[in-house]
Amino acid sequence: MLTYDLTGTKDSLYKQIYQNIREDVRSGKLSAHEKMPSKRALAQNLNVSIVTVEHAYDQLVSEGYLYSRARRGYFVSDIGDLERRKPPKPVSRDIRIPEEAPGLLFDFSSNRTEREHFPFSVWARLMREVISLREQDLLVKAPCSGVDELRQAITDHLASFRGINVDPAQVIVGAGTEYLYSLLVKLIGTDSIYCIENPGYRKLMKIYDSNGAPCVYAGLDEQGIRIDQLRSSGASIAHISPTHHFPTGITMPAARRYELLAWAYESQDRYIIEDDYDSEFRLSGKPIPALASMDAGDRVIYMNTFSKSLTSTIRISYMVLPENLANLFYKKLSFYSCTVSTFEQYTLAAFISQGYFEKHINRMRRYYRKKREKILEVIREVFDGKDYRILEKDSGLHMILEFNTNFSDRDLKAKLEEKQIRIATVSDYYMGEAPEETHQFLLNYSNIDIESFPYAMKAIRELL
Amino acid sequence: MLTYDLTGTKDSLYKQIYQNIREDVRSGKLSAHEKMPSKRALAQNLNVSIVTVEHAYDQLVSEGYLYSRARRGYFVSDIGDLERRKPPKPVSRDIRIPEEAPGLLFDFSSNRTEREHFPFSVWARLMREVISLREQDLLVKAPCSGVDELRQAITDHLASFRGINVDPAQVIVGAGTEYLYSLLVKLIGTDSIYCIENPGYRKLMKIYDSNGAPCVYAGLDEQGIRIDQLRSSGASIAHISPTHHFPTGITMPAARRYELLAWAYESQDRYIIEDDYDSEFRLSGKPIPALASMDAGDRVIYMNTFSKSLTSTIRISYMVLPENLANLFYKKLSFYSCTVSTFEQYTLAAFISQGYFEKHINRMRRYYRKKREKILEVIREVFDGKDYRILEKDSGLHMILEFNTNFSDRDLKAKLEEKQIRIATVSDYYMGEAPEETHQFLLNYSNIDIESFPYAMKAIRELL
Numbered sequence: 001m002l003t004y005d006l007t008g009t010k011d012s013l014y015k016q017i018y019q020n021i022r023e024d025v026r027s028g029k030l031s032a033h034e035k036m037p038s039k040r041a042l043a044q045n046l047n048v049s050i051v052t053v054e055h056a057y058d059q060l061v062s063e064g065y066l067y068s069r070a071r072r073g074y075f076v077s078d079i080g081d082l083e084r085r086k087p088p089k090p091v092s093r094d095i096r097i098p099e100e101a102p103g104l105l106f107d108f109s110s111n112r113t114e115r116e117h118f119p120f121s122v123w124a125r126l127m128r129e130v131i132s133l134r135e136q137d138l139l140v141k142a143p144c145s146g147v148d149e150l151r152q153a154i155t156d157h158l159a160s161f162r163g164i165n166v167d168p169a170q171v172i173v174g175a176g177t178e179y180l181y182s183l184l185v186k187l188i189g190t191d192s193i194y195c196i197e198n199p200g201y202r203k204l205m206k207i208y209d210s211n212g213a214p215c216v217y218a219g220l221d222e223q224g225i226r227i228d229q230l231r232s233s234g235a236s237i238a239h240i241s242p243t244h245h246f247p248t249g250i251t252m253p254a255a256r257r258y259e260l261l262a263w264a265y266e267s268q269d270r271y272i273i274e275d276d277y278d279s280e281f282r283l284s285g286k287p288i289p290a291l292a293s294m295d296a297g298d299r300v301i302y303m304n305t306f307s308k309s310l311t312s313t314i315r316i317s318y319m320v321l322p323e324n325l326a327n328l329f330y331k332k333l334s335f336y337s338c339t340v341s342t343f344e345q346y347t348l349a350a351f352i353s354q355g356y357f358e359k360h361i362n363r364m365r366r367y368y369r370k371k372r373e374k375i376l377e378v379i380r381e382v383f384d385g386k387d388y389r390i391l392e393k394d395s396g397l398h399m400i401l402e403f404n405t406n407f408s409d410r411d412l413k414a415k416l417e418e419k420q421i422r423i424a425t426v427s428d429y430y431m432g433e434a435p436e437e438t439h440q441f442l443l444n445y446s447n448i449d450i451e452s453f454p455y456a457m458k459a460i461r462e463l464l
Numbered sequence: 465m466l467t468y469d470l471t472g473t474k475d476s477l478y479k480q481i482y483q484n485i486r487e488d489v490r491s492g493k494l495s496a497h498e499k500m501p502s503k504r505a506l507a508q509n510l511n512v513s514i515v516t517v518e519h520a521y522d523q524l525v526s527e528g529y530l531y532s533r534a535r536r537g538y539f540v541s542d543i544g545d546l547e548r549r550k551p552p553k554p555v556s557r558d559i560r561i562p563e564e565a566p567g568l569l570f571d572f573s574s575n576r577t578e579r580e581h582f583p584f585s586v587w588a589r590l591m592r593e594v595i596s597l598r599e600q601d602l603l604v605k606a607p608c609s610g611v612d613e614l615r616q617a618i619t620d621h622l623a624s625f626r627g628i629n630v631d632p633a634q635v636i637v638g639a640g641t642e643y644l645y646s647l648l649v650k651l652i653g654t655d656s657i658y659c660i661e662n663p664g665y666r667k668l669m670k671i672y673d674s675n676g677a678p679c680v681y682a683g684l685d686e687q688g689i690r691i692d693q694l695r696s697s698g699a700s701i702a703h704i705s706p707t708h709h710f711p712t713g714i715t716m717p718a719a720r721r722y723e724l725l726a727w728a729y730e731s732q733d734r735y736i737i738e739d740d741y742d743s744e745f746r747l748s749g750k751p752i753p754a755l756a757s758m759d760a761g762d763r764v765i766y767m768n769t770f771s772k773s774l775t776s777t778i779r780i781s782y783m784v785l786p787e788n789l790a791n792l793f794y795k796k797l798s799f800y801s802c803t804v805s806t807f808e809q810y811t812l813a814a815f816i817s818q819g820y821f822e823k824h825i826n827r828m829r830r831y832y833r834k835k836r837e838k839i840l841e842v843i844r845e846v847f848d849g850k851d852y853r854i855l856e857k858d859s860g861l862h863m864i865l866e867f868n869t870n871f872s873d874r875d876l877k878a879k880l881e882e883k884q885i886r887i888a889t890v891s892d893y894y895m896g897e898a899p900e901e902t903h904q905f906l907l908n909y910s911n912i913d914i915e916s917f918p919y920a921m922k923a924i925r926e927l928l
Contacts, residue, residue: 313602
């Protein structure tokens with residue numbers, strides 16, 4: 001008769017009996033098809049209630065360690081000797097989440113926006129309102145493209161501020177542009193070749209690559225992506241940022257825009273992905289109309305994100321699909337659930353439609369305009385008007401500084417790191433071979449402490 | 465001299481001048497390289513201030529419709545005749561978001577949980593607390609795998625309730641399991657073949673397909689997936705639900721689990737994806753330990769979601785990667801941002817670590833246990849113990865009813881639809897050829913109104 005010591009642990013009697021028997025089956029001490037004692041007999045032997053033994057037996061049957069036969073009782077299952085086979089290697093669990101590069105005093109290479117500027121109290125109030133007043137809506141599953149109210153708010157915003165007139169059904173909401181790029185590859189397919197700008201946002205190549213989509217690049221001239229290189233790349237999808245190219249800051253002029261649209265109209269399978277990631281932060285003049293607003297042929301896929309204009313910790317982006325792609329999306333990919341929770345979709349819808357988004361953007365624009373002026377002033381003073389040139393300063397939250405120096409880009413960067421200053425060069429953003437040293441440095445000023453900025457500039461000046 | 469009527473619209477003078485000139489450049493009325501009037505001359509002619517004309521000219525230069533030459537003034541850009549080229553087809557924008565199938569009185573085919581049970585007031589309170597007290601944390605970007613607190617809370621939960629002991633660094637948080645499947649395909653690659661269960665959750669095949677991953681299926685016997693078919697499929701990844709297979713309800717017994725693990729240990733590239741989607745709702749006995757808890761060889765990828773156990777409108781799921789895959793993930797895919805907003809990650813972390821998740825699950829289990837008893841009672845009464853059999857009723861929120869009927873599955877379904885009753889058959893969940901008519905129907909009772917349930921059963925009984 002099975003006998004176990006049930007006094008040792010704090011576990012319930014049922015659990016101890018279950019674990020002891022399971023161990024005996026696993027180890028082979030109880031062999032396959034052996035008859036188990038009856039519930040009554042085991043209960044008597046262990047001095048527990050029959051119900052306790054019954055619970056343990058039931059659980060062991062559920063998990064497949066015992067089986068029962070009507071009127072004959074319980075038997076040991078044949079679990080083979082597989083359990084006793086050695087696993088292929090010992091488990092050590094040596095995993096490290098990669099840490100962020102150590103913080104420096106000045107990081108001009110980071111394009112994060114200052115988080116203090118997120119309109120937290122308004123957002124928190126709207127979220128509380130949504131939670132209090134919209135309980136029923138919040139618990140209804142969103143359409144695959146996002147909740148109606150948010151798509152309507154985005155549609156209205158696009159009409160007022162980007163000159164784009166679309167149907168809310170064309171707007172697809174998702175948890176970040178990276179997610180939407182994946183969705184686009186699923187929609188358009190991996191037979192198409194995707195072309196990005198060179199220099200450009202190198203992460204895009206990694207994203208297309210990890211989605212199994214062939215990705216090539218085309219060079220730029222002073223108007224933006226070169227149509228001849230786009231053609232010779234064999235790509236049918238051009239992924240560009242015409243309002244504000246990163247990192248050169250180029251704003252694509254009308255002529256090149258029409259040329260690019262004409263390229264797209266030549267063939268049914270050509271599309272332009274317009275990544276409008278920081279158009280809200282154009283600091284001079286009126287915003288440049290989106291390429292999508294000039295597209296009478298329905299070939300521009302417009303993309304934008306609130307993770308840039310609000311805070312990177314809110315993961316909401318959207319894309320506007322041309323009619324045929326929108327219909328294909330609903331036909332082919334509507335089984336995918338929308339990746340943004342309804343709580344945040346309703347909060348953002350209220351934030352936009354009640355005018356807070358516009359206010360926020362205007363406030364940020366005024367703030368960054370002042371900051372930019374102050375930064376330009378410091379540079380002028382420190383450099384006394386010599387040995388530098390400022391390029392492309394109007395269109396977003398970074399500018400490019402060209403230094404007159406004998407150091408190579410790499411040496412200058414290394415020497416600045418020693419002084420706790422990190423700076424990226426335009427040549428860092430080239431895929432393939434970078435051109436000869438340009439001495440052009442990115443100055444992201446969105447996240448820079450203006451008070452100590454003169455210190456950084458003086459340190460750079462001394463080095464040159 | 466250019467003359468425009470500036471009295472017609474409500475737009476600002478600057479905007480009207482800008483729009484009129486832009487239109488003239490586009491239409492060719494102003495021809496390429498034509499010299500524009502000086503700002504002063506045009507201002508006089510239109511009777512506006514020079515600053516107004518300057519604004520309009522600056523904007524037109526930004527957009528590339530004009531260019532300026534120092535000391536010579538402004539000229540019309542050459543935008544070619546591309547703008548006047550016809551787009552390839554007229555835009556009609558006929559897009560319809562697919563509607564949900566019209567609601568019926570009874571939909572036994574839907575497995576949604578009752579949304580009234582979401583612990584809204586606790587969730588709302590925690591969210592308010594997070595918003596009030598955690599402002600700083602909320603605005604710090606989360607690690608690619610999710611915020612530390614949430615991964616720790618999930619790790620603790622898994623140790624207590626699923627017998628799985630892991631390092632929080634192995635836990636990857638994402639916006640829904642569908643998103644995590646895509647991430648897994650990116651991690652493991654599309655050279656591997658993925659095998660799902662047949663019958664099974666057919667959406668999985670669509671998901672693998674849309675991610676470009678080859679997907680095959682293997683049949684089941686009464687213990688779950690057949691190892692012989694898994695072997696002959698050539699797959700190296702087995703995607704299964706051992707705790708509660710959908711739709712058959714099979715709980716994989718220990719013997720098959722060990723057999724499956726042994727299969728995985730045979731080759732370095734084999735993995736098992738354990739989709740534990742409704743293990744929380746096991747209504748009889750103790751929960752079945754997860755397959756991952758038996759895996760000494762680090763080959764099980766464990767997956768679960770809060771969208772099922774809480775509400776489908778909150779998109780938070782997670783997977784637990786074996787050590788080698790976790791390291792590969794951080795090496796290869798850490799450039800992807802976490803897709804869940806920090807607001808909800810912190811709220812969920814508090815919800816779990818303060819014990820509310822456990823309480824919620826226990827409450828739901830009691831509730832569904834009662835509901836299930838009531839449902840079984842109604843079925844017994846209506847059918848008077850005849851012409852039906854109930855299969856697999858213990859393990860989750862659905863059971864399978866086998867009817868004694870001469871109708872084909874298809875005919876019975878059609879006749880029931882006429883009576884506003886939708887029911888799915890097990891044969892609906894087969895890929896490839898379904899077996900002969902089994903007359904087995906799924907009864908999802910998670911979303912069924914118990915008060916009118918007898919009406920539905922009587923209608924079915926009458927039909928048979």
